[in-house]
Amino acid sequence: REKTPLASVDLTPDVDLEMDKWAEHAGVDQYQLAIFSEVIEHFNADPARALHEINRCLVVGGYLLLTTVNVGSELGLYNLAHGHAPYAMANISGTRRSRHEREYAPKELQILVAAHGFETWATTVNVYATAFVKERAREWVHNNLPLPSPEFHGDTNIIIIIGRKVALSE
Numbered sequence: 013r014e015k016t017p018l019a020s021v022d023l024t025p026d027v028d029l030e031m032d033k034w035a036e037h038a039g040v041d042q043y044q045l046a047i048f049s050e051v052i053e054h055f056n057a058d059p060a061r062a063l064h065e066i067n068r069c070l071v072v073g074g075y076l077l078l079t080t081v082n083v084g085s086e087l088g089l090y091n092l093a094h095g096h097a098p099y100a101m102a103n104i105s106g107t108r109r110s111r112h113e114r115e116y117a118p119k120e121l122q123i124l125v126a127a128h129g130f131e132t133w134a135t136t137v138n139v140y141a142t143a144f145v146k147e148r149a150r151e152w153v154h155n156n157l158p159l160p161s162p163e164f165h166g167d168t169n170i171i172i173i174i175g176r177k178v179a180l181s182e
Contacts, residue, residue, distance in 0.1 A: 019043070021069075030057045035068035043069050048078045052121075053112040063128040067181035076175040078125060082136055083115035089157060090149035118171045129182075130175030137170050 021038040023029075029051075046066045052059050066076055081099075082088065088098035099112050116124075122134040 035065040064181040078173040084117040087149040129179040
């Protein structure tokens, strides 16, 4: 089997992924896969520019693998219902440290990525937090809240979006 060569793009520290056009530097229509893992939650503005530029870097049929924390996790719902921020980083460390500017729910992130020329699939994977914290949150949520889509509300889960470029981002 032939291995696919991997490459990275070294953008200068002066590049703002949220505001700057950087696809020309990275290579327009050049890549088959872009990995955007644990980044989108750190943006303090709209991530539309970054998703647009990722689309421009990918060939048609190329894939985007995006991961981020799920704001609608059991732990997030539990904390929100008890008057605390639902954000995962605050939940893990006990205080909000401004590391995550915004967290997303699976379906809203899937819609956001699709709006930038991608056919999308979404799932979640459970990670983070101690077993005690996870169990306390799970018990409370399942006893107090209706969860129409339990696969999108697992303990402190990560959203995984896979997008296949089907159109140019406008």
